[in-house]
Amino acid sequence: QITLKESGPTLVKSTQSLTLTCSFDGFSFRTNGAGVAWIRQPPGGALEWLALIYWDDDKRYSPSLKSRLTITKDTSKNEVVLTMTNMDSVDTATYFCTHHRLVASRPWGFDFWGQGTLVTVSS
Amino acid sequence: QSALTQPPSASGSPGQSVTISCTGTSSDVGGYNYVSWYQQHPGKAPKLIIYEVSKRPSGVPDRFSGSKSVYTASLTVSGLQAEDEADYYCSSYAGANNYYLFGTGTKVTVL
Numbered sequence: 001q002i003t004l005k006e007s008g009p010t011l012v013k014s015t016q017s018l019t020l021t022c023s024f025d026g027f028s029f030r031t032n033g034a035g036v037a038w039i040r041q042p043p044g045g046a047l048e049w050l051a052l053i054y055w056d057d058d059k060r061y062s063p064s065l066k067s068r069l070t071i072t073k074d075t076s077k078n079e080v081v082l083t084m085t086n087m088d089s090v091d092t093a094t095y096f097c098t099h100h101r102l103v104a105s106r107p108w109g110f111d112f113w114g115q116g117t118l119v120t121v122s123s
Numbered sequence: 124q125s126a127l128t129q130p131p132s133a134s135g136s137p138g139q140s141v142t143i144s145c146t147g148t149s150s151d152v153g154g155y156n157y158v159s160w161y162q163q164h165p166g167k168a169p170k171l172i173i174y175e176v177s178k179r180p181s182g183v184p185d186r187f188s189g190s191k192s193v194y195t196a197s198l199t200v201s202g203l204q205a206e207d208e209a210d211y212y213c214s215s216y217a218g219a220n221n222y223y224l225f226g227t228g229t230k231v232t233v234l
Contacts, residue, residue: 037223039225046126046212046225046226046227046228047161047169047212047214047225047228048126048225049214049222049223049224049225052222052223060222060223061222062222063220096168096169106157106175107157107216108159108174108175109159109161109171109173109174109175109180109214110159110161110169110171110214111171111174111180113168113169113170114168115168116168
């Protein structure tokens with residue numbers, strides 16, 4: 001049973017940085033192909049893929065946000081941390097972490113999701 | 124890097140079928156067979172219902188089916204039920220640079 005849970009501040013000020021932690025269970029980065037992604041959704045809006053990190057520390061970022069994002073993992077703690085710098089009101093959204101995997105080098109979908117955490121950016 | 128295009132809404136009566144389109148380009152939908160679909164009920168996290176264009180994860184009813192033609196992927200929900208009323212999003216792998224794109228989302232209403 002794979003579970004994920006996001007944690008972090010619910011309110012950040014404009015220009016500040018946001019640090020979110022994804023704690024998970026039911027899989028390990030010691031397993032080839034394992035990955036964790038961050039996806040966000042503004043209120044009433046669509047999903048947007050942000051970043052992904054794989055078991056081998058391969059990291060991928062959304063090109064439009066790449067300069068502001070950093071994703072890291074702690075294999076021993078089963079945690080993934082996402083940092084987003086220079087937050088703005090348009091970054092107000094629910095941030096989800098998800099399980100993802102490569103199977104025979106084929107990317108599967110995002111098959112398990114955390115409940116999400118709403119982050120509001122205030123001026 | 125642009126979002127994949129979906130119709131804002133779709134509807135059908137119970138028992139009917141509804142099909143949602145997801146249009147991309149040769150760099151995403153048209154270039155790879157890695158299209159997935161997600162169902163999201165209000166206030167809930169999305170749920171994977173289709174991956175690799177047409178495969179269903181365990182536990183997803185076979186009323187949900189996926190297909191793809193050139194740059195457009197489609198999700199068909201057959202035998203509509205009240206619990207199918209939700210938002211649906213497509214997603215596609217978009218290569219090493221863009222990696223993943225989501226669609227604009229479609230709200231399905233069961234009349």
